[in-house]
Amino acid sequence: MPSAFTPHNTNPLKQYPQAWERAATIKLLVLDVDGVLTNGQVWMGNDGKESLKAFDIQDGLGIKLLEKIHIPTAIITGRSSNMVLARCEELGIQHVYMGVENKALALDDLLQALNLKPVDCAVMGDDWPDFQMMKYAGLKVCPAQGHEAVKETAHFVTSCSGGNGAVREVCDLILKAQNRYEELLNQARS
DSSP, X not given: OOOSSOOOXXXXXXXXXXXXXXXXXXXXXEEOSTTTTSOSOOEEOTTXXXXXXXXXXXXXXXXXXXXXXXXXEEEEOSSOOHHHHHHHHHHTOOEEEOSOSOHHHHHHHHHHHHTOOGGGEEEXXXXXXXXXXXXXXXXXXXXXXXXXXXXXXXXXEOSSOTTTTHHHHHHHHHHHHTTOHHXXXXXXXX
């Protein structure tokens, strides 16, 4: 019986045509946290410490779908947070770098550990501290609300904001570009 769904084998990204080709070869997704996995807001308690972070459930599923096709996700962030550690544990993210001042050095360490080259990874960041690691990436991604200077260097700017589906958008792009999206979608529907 023929499928009622058309496979995603053409580039749907008229504004960012280079993103499709680059996404097709990605072997690792590297994410900043604040402004990428979250909306960038920091909620402080009466004790002056960070008390809450909100994460998007669809972003989490996108990360798990990439893991299903053996594309790991890593976190490289300038802040340290037990909430981030808990979310990473929940999603099975094994490569977590927190409290990082030089994100390029952390990325280099990660790539060496995984025996990958910079061109093998997609990096998603939203502000100036992310330039350090983005400049080496095969696919540079910025969420919709990211800083204008970061958008200007990105191969792809999501239509969703950080913490509101931007990571899922990138995961779906990678899955589609690598011709795995329909397979996983059909598994979910069966």
